[in-house]
Amino acid sequence: MSTADQDWGDEAPERLYVITRGRGGPAGRTAFDLVTLIVSRSEPTPTMPPEHAAILRICGSPLSVAEISAYLRLPVSAVTVLLADLLDEERIEARASVPAALLPDRALLEAVMHGLQRL
Amino acid sequence: MDFRGSETVLGPASADLLPDSAAAAVKVVVVGGFGVGKTTLVGSVSEIRPLTTEETMTEAGADVDDIAGVERKSSTTVAMDFGRISISEELVLYLFGTPGQERFWFLWNGLFEGALGAVVLVDTRRLEISFDVIGRLEDRGVPFVVAANVFPESPTYAQEELRLALDLPVDVPIVACDARVRESGRDVLLALMHYLYDLAGPSPVR
Numbered sequence: 532m533s534t535a536d537q538d539w540g541d542e543a544p545e546r547l548y549v550i551t552r553g554r555g556g557p558a559g560r561t562a563f564d565l566v567t568l569i570v571s572r573s574e575p576t577p578t579m580p581p582e583h584a585a586i587l588r589i590c591g592s593p594l595s596v597a598e599i600s601a602y603l604r605l606p607v608s609a610v611t612v613l614l615a616d617l618l619d620e621e622r623i624e625a626r627a628s629v630p631a632a633l634l635p636d637r638a639l640l641e642a643v644m645h646g647l648q649r650l
Numbered sequence: 651m652d653f654r655g656s657e658t659v660l661g662p663a664s665a666d667l668l669p670d671s672a673a674a675a676v677k678v679v680v681v682g683g684f685g686v687g688k689t690t691l692v693g694s695v696s697e698i699r700p701l702t703t704e705e706t707m708t709e710a711g712a713d714v715d716d717i718a719g720v721e722r723k724s725s726t727t728v729a730m731d732f733g734r735i736s737i738s739e740e741l742v743l744y745l746f747g748t749p750g751q752e753r754f755w756f757l758w759n760g761l762f763e764g765a766l767g768a769v770v771l772v773d774t775r776r777l778e779i780s781f782d783v784i785g786r787l788e789d790r791g792v793p794f795v796v797a798a799n800v801f802p803e804s805p806t807y808a809q810e811e812l813r814l815a816l817d818l819p820v821d822v823p824i825v826a827c828d829a830r831v832r833e834s835g836r837d838v839l840l841a842l843m844h845y846l847y848d849l850a851g852p853s854p855v856r
Contacts (some may be wrong), residue, residue, distance in 0.1 A: 564760055565703075566675035566744045568668075589661030593672040595744060597732055601701035602661055606727075608705060626673055637850045639741075643676065643766070644843045646737030650695065650836045 551612040562618075563611045568593040568626040582613055587622060666698045668742060675742040678839065679761060681750055681787070682771035683779035687799040687829035688747030689731045691771060695835040696733025696745065704729050728754050745839075750783040767842050768794040771829065774804045777815055784816060795823040795845055797838040821845075 570593050575584035582603065589602055596614065600607045617623040680688045693700045704727050728749075735743040746761060748754060762768070768787055772780045780796075787794050798804075798812060807815070809824050818824065825841045827834045 585659040592667040
């Protein structure tokens with residue numbers, strides 16, 4: 532759209548553009564799944580962009596990409612861009628979701644059933 | 651509550667922290683029409699208060715027909731509620747509730763990719779809104795079970811009547827549930843796991 536700025540909703544997309552430095556977007560293929568677990572491997576630094584710092588702060592214990600998106604109130608597509616930065620800098624560890632190719636795996640399903648039965 | 655500054659980002663409450671041993675996560679998607687009780691189901695089995703994640707729907711990703719009536723708006727935010735169940739010290743299950751209309755699904759890049767399977771939650775007073783959802787899951791090869799959320803004024807169908815009405819293959823399990831009750835929601839998930847287990851074939855992995 533050429534008549535950009537009046538067409539946006541209340542959720543100013545410029546902010547997302549700025550914090551992701553114009554990269555990414557839902558079409559981009561990323562290494563992160565909604566349920567990839569993220570764990571901080573370093574402390575935030577004072578010069579770090581605030582969103583990066585916030586991720587490092589809340590990921591002291593493992594959190595899924597979806598949870599990070601919820602706590603930061605940022606779309607998943609923006610969060611994965613930030614996570615890619617942090618992963619490149621080795622500031623986080625990403626624990627991959629169970630790969631689709633291995634599913635369905637009876638041992639995994641048994642583990643899930645066992646866990647659910649205790650609920 | 652509506653803070654957005656990153657200085658004020660609050661992480662999970664200490665009671666909601668996963669152990670550092672959490673090594674892998676799996677997901678299950680709950681699909682259903684508006685108001686069918688997806689969020690209720692997610693909330694009743696989740697160990698954390700359900701969270702909401704958002705995605706921005708841009709015109710490039712939208713079916714033109716579906717946004718034809720929405721004028722002068724080139725992006726729309728769609729929300730998805732989800733919950734979490736710790737299966738063991740190492741394994742975590744996430745449960746995502748997503749609207750039935752397919753135009754919302756692809757927003758969630760890889761929502762169904764790698765998902766164990768899906769629960770189609772239906773309201774027996776409004777079965778017709780479930781037809782499309784079921785067809786789409788079949789097209790995509792996503793294994794699913796059907797859970798009929800029983801509302802007080804729901805008509806009671808025999809399972810086979812429901813199967814006929816929804817045109818479901820004989821092997822797809824149908825369970826009745828009360829989405830408000832944790833045990834009931836858990837049993838829906840267990841029905842899905844048993845079904846997946848059977849689909850995985852009779853030859854044991856080991």
